[in-house]
Amino acid sequence: MEAVTRLVKIRTSKTTLAIGDGANDVGMLQEADIGVGISGAEGMQAVMASDFAIAQFRFLERLLLVHGHWCYRRIAAMICYFFFKNITFGFTLFWFEAHAMFSAQPAYNDWFISFYSVAFTSLPVIALGVFDKDVSSRVCLEVPSLHQDGVNNVFFSWSRILSWMLNGMCCSIIIYFGSLNAILVQAVRQDGRVAGFDILGVTMYSCVVWTVNCQLALYISYFTWIQHFVIWGSILIWYTFLVIYGLFSPAISATAYHVFVEACAPSPLYWLSTLMIVVTALIPFFVYKISRTLYYPQYHDQVQRANSKNW
């Protein structure tokens, strides 16, 4: 059986799936690209050698059509979004270096940078990768040609990857130059005090966190309480962290000491510039999404719309 599988794999260069339930199927399962083992009457041998294990043969339909479709979309979206959020963040640091003589002075406090991928932007991505759904399972089963999206690599083509990266670059440019021009060089508050390195860092970082989280909110099509909790919660965690970190003594918090509570929060300019920059950074993607789904819909957009009233 494994010889046949290998023959098919090599001669047709296609992705092969093998399904089996007995110990004699182990070789075939391991040879195929995807091995699906059935646990049951013939024991757990096939299950241990397989990539996916199901309980009954008829569950294969759901595995392929429902979970295959959902997981393909989720993983492709998660990877593209990961690139996007890190490019947005990293390039703001890069543009700052252009104004700091490329001396490797980071624009943000060290702990801000450390916690970016851990606390402020990690949970929403997990929610995207685990929970996102575009159509319900009933629709997936009724319209099996949605499975072709995976075969044709619709969601992870080079054009998608590169356009997410381009989106990240544009967002970082808007965030950096927007923050710069809004809060420098004049006073930021009525008492005449100006923004230094610390206030610029906090403003830019807040804009980055808001932008990447709201970008995710614009992208996903399935909002449960979990998605709301992680997206808005991540933004809240950032502000909470900023306040708490600012309470530590200056020996630990350095430039972040009291910066939000004393300098940023009472300044209307800080809040106005955050709102303006975030909305401006999200407009290009929003316009693209509109023109794509309303005027040049792809097949999966059509299916999603046709079934939107009866999910």
Added chain:
Amino acid sequence: MPPPLSLLRPHDVSSGSLAVALYALLHHFPRTFPPPPPASPSGHSKASLMDPLEMQDDSKKSNKPKYSKFTQQELPACKPLLTPAIVISTFLLVGILFVPIGLASLSASQEIVELVHRYDTNCVPLADKVGFIQDTKTDKSCTRTLTVPKHMKNPIQIYYQIGDFYQNHRRYVKSRSDKQLRYKDAAHLTKDCEPEVYGADGAPIVPCGLVAWSLFNDTYTISVNKKAIEVNKKDIAWQSDKNKKFGSDVYPRNFQNGNLIGGAKLNESIPLSEQEDLIVWMRTAALPTFRKLYGRIETDIMENDQLTVVIQNNYNTYSFGGSKALVLSTTSWIGGKNNFIGVAYLTVGGFCLFLALFFVVLYMIKPRTLGDPSFLSWNRCTLDYPN
């Protein structure tokens, strides 16, 4: 219920396609429906509608996992879908919100009066600028006259603006000792302060490092219509800096007594927490062109008043091609004079209103019913494909 055939593409019907072949194959077996949530009044945990294959397991223990909305991914959800109504109303909302904010910001910024006067080129002789500035014996005072274009209400902020001075360079930013500034007995903690670490007598400099060493030392004496007015130099630094970052029992020592003088000298009898010029200077700026607060004038200045400023042009920006300017500015709720935020709001708001209008027009010219399968390419020429 069979799926609407028009959503299946014609080439899907060919025998080479895996998905449809699989679909046809599996329909020989009974369909799997996701089990509905348990609702039977008898309180059984098993659903009332059961698959035929599981009927015979009724007597034995079933391995079917317990149903929960979370594990079956059926949580109540909001599934927003972009419709023309949502698109148009979103853009309208953003536009209606942003345009008034932009107008308010722009009008606040236009009311602010700001005078920027660059004086470093005019206050030195044309030749040998660096030599002039470094000579300690010459008289460096320089008198400049400014005319006030509009009535300036008090308090009027005075700043010095320096150009091309990279206070955000990594080596410069590192070159300070925060512990030394705060604690009296931390005077020896000068690890990062190279090269300004030890004074002429070998004892550590307090405050050490390049940031303190390069303290700005031009001074401005202002008179309005030949009458001298007082510049209030109190309360120019941030409160948190004065209270928590600079110690009230730390006094300057050995400061600027080496060969190379970088800037101002400090009065050794005033503790660091009251040396507000030093505190303002040590809060590093973000970009090479920056302003720092020098003081405030607490009286009004009328339109067309003649301001005479006597500048002590001590600070050497000539060695590296920097620039110096004196700035007088009023403030409002938005801070200082900056049209950018107002213009940006108006631009974005206007653009969103334009987009809303554009989509309204587009919708009226080419209305598309959502999800109408008759627009799919293979459904348009019904003569060619079977329906």
